[in-house]
Amino acid sequence: MAAQAQVTWATTTGASSADVQMLGGVVKRLFGKSNWKLKPEDAIASIEHDEWRFFVELDEEKVWLEVEESGDGSKKLSLHGDADAGEVLSALPDEPTT
Numbered sequence: 001m002a003a004q005a006q007v008t009w010a011t012t013t014g015a016s017s018a019d020v021q022m023l024g025g026v027v028k029r030l031f032g033k034s035n036w037k038l039k040p041e042d043a044i045a046s047i048e049h050d051e052w053r054f055f056v057e058l059d060e061e062k063v064w065l066e067v068e069e070s071g072d073g074s075k076k077l078s079l080h081g082d083a084d085a086g087e088v089l090s091a092l093p094d095e096p097t098t
Contacts, residue, residue, distance in 0.1 A: 001050075002047075002050045002051055002052050002053040003027060003051070003052055003053070004027070004028075004052075004053050004054075004055065005025055005026070005027040005036060005052055005053070005054050005055075006025045006026050006027070006054075006055055006056070006057065007023050007024070007025045007054050007055065007056050007065065007089070007092065008024070008025035008026055008092065008093070008096070008097070009023065009024055009025065009092050009093045009094065009095055009096050009097065010022070010023040010024075010089040010090070010092045010094070011023070011094050011095065012086075012089060012090040012094070019086065019090070020040045020077065020089055021039070021040075022037055022038070022039060022040075023037065023038060023040065023043060023054075023089065024036055024037030024038065024096055025054075035096060037096075040076070040077055043065070043077060044067050044075050044076075044077065047065065047066070047067050048067055053065075056079070056088055056089075056092070058083060058088065063079050063080055063081060063083055063088075064079070064080045065077050065078070065079060065080075065085070066078050066079065066080055077089070
């Protein structure tokens with residue numbers, strides 16, 4: 001069963017989910033919280049191997065990150081539903097906040 005982790009920041013170079021350089025956030029553990037950070041390709045592998053499930057909070061609801069594969073076989077992060085991953089991730093802080 002995949003562990004759940006909230007994405008609270010993303011370093012981006014544009015408004016597309018393909019422009020994400022690094023993302024990170026918080027995972028709740030039994031005795032507290034831990035910070036994490038990953039490159040997008042590592043997040044994609046973690047989702048595909050059912051190790052992690054990543055989400056962002058939109059209007060106090062969890063919206064899950066998914067892996068989207070284009071016709072040429074390249075993969076990028078997307079969001080479940082109608083939300084645009086590039087817009088949502090680029091709107092997050094660029095680095096962890098304390």
